[in-house]
Amino acid sequence: MQKPxxxxxxxxxxxxxxxxxxxxxxxxxxxxxxxxxxxxRPEPKGELEHVNAFxxxxxxxxxxQATDAGVNRATRPLFAVADTPEKMLxxxxxxxxxYVKTIGLWRNKTKxxxxxxxxxxxxxxxxxxxxxxxxxxxPGVGRKTANVVLNIxxxxxxxxxxxxxxxxxxxxxxxxxxxxxEVEAAFLRIxxxxxxxxxxxxxxxxxxxxxxxxxxxxxxxIIADLCKAAEKTSxxxxxxxxxxxxxxxxxxxxxxx
Ligand code: SF4
Numbered sequence: 265m266q267k268p269x270x271x272x273x274x275x276x277x278x279x280x281x282x283x284x285x286x287x288x289x290x291x292x293x294x295x296x297x298x299x300x301x302x303x304x305r306p307e308p309k310g311e312l313e314h315v316n317a318f319x320x321x322x323x324x325x326x327x328x329q330a331t332d333a334g335v336n337r338a339t340r341p342l343f344a345v346a347d348t349p350e351k352m353l354x355x356x357x358x359x360x361x362x363y364v365k366t367i368g369l370w371r372n373k374t375k376x377x378x379x380x381x382x383x384x385x386x387x388x389x390x391x392x393x394x395x396x397x398x399x400x401x402x403p404g405v406g407r408k409t410a411n412v413v414l415n416i417x418x419x420x421x422x423x424x425x426x427x428x429x430x431x432x433x434x435x436x437x438x439x440x441x442x443x444x445x446e447v448e449a450a451f452l453r454i455x456x457x458x459x460x461x462x463x464x465x466x467x468x469x470x471x472x473x474x475x476x477x478x479x480x481x482x483x484x485x486i487i488a489d490l491c492k493a494a495e496k497t498s499x500x501x502x503x504x505x506x507x508x509x510x511x512x513x514x515x516x517x518x519x520x521x
Contacts, residue, residue: 289437295459298459298463301462301463302462303506305462308462311333313343314343316347318391322339322343322377323335323339326338326339334366338364349381349390352377352378361374364377380402380403394414407424408424415461419461423460423467424448426468428468428472429444429451432470435475438450482498
């Protein structure tokens with residue numbers, strides 16, 4: 265039997281949208297947070313080394329539950345010999361495995377990369393499609409991987425939610441959500457359009473180097489005065505200045521939790 269609809273005197277029941285809690289941050293506060301990230305890193309770069317859209321896609325697939333630095337060490341010699349799906353496929357499982365066996369879950373990832381190459385050749389003429397649905401149909405490619413590739417290789421304003429972005433969205437109450445998809449949707453609702461292109465990198469780098477999982481370094485944080493996280497330990501923002509580029513070898517990187 266159908267449940268009766270709740271009645272509210274004189275008007276229809278409020279929609280879930282109307283009853284949603286007020287955002288914790290004002291538009292001005294969100295804009296200021298991203299303005300500061302932009303001052304600190306005007307041209308943020310991803311830390312996964314690649315030479316084209318295909319090698320970026322492979323690097324992202326290999327990076328699940330691994331550090332970017334560890335993936336880079338393995339892919340540097342790999343991409344020197346195989347920078348297209350055809351060349352990667354020609355290596356075969358054993359030789360590809362030799363290149364990537366220092367990376368966690370390498371056996372499965374090797375199979376996925378080869379299946380990915382086959383699908384790219386069969387369905388896309390060996391090219392990486394600039395389309396999320398098409399990317400997500402490829403073996404081993406989920407929404408996060410697709411978003412990273414669309415953002416970095418094709419300049420699309422997507423937001424990939426990894427462990428750092430997920431934590432920041434929830435810890436700060438900026439973009440709360442129970443799943444990466446919810447956090448992605450919440451961030452996309454609040455990030456000003458002009459900051460969307462680089463938001464993914466800023467949030468990852470902020471999470472990786474400052475707002476760390478176990479112990480956030482609030483005294484080094486440029487948004488400490490704006491942050492509304494329960495566990496923040498300082499309300500004094502660190503001086504705002506452009507940062508020097510990170511070491512190319514990823515030696516500052518924290519392991520992915
Ligand atoms: S103040 Fe602390 S908790 Fe807030 S964003 Fe900065 S590092 Fe994270």
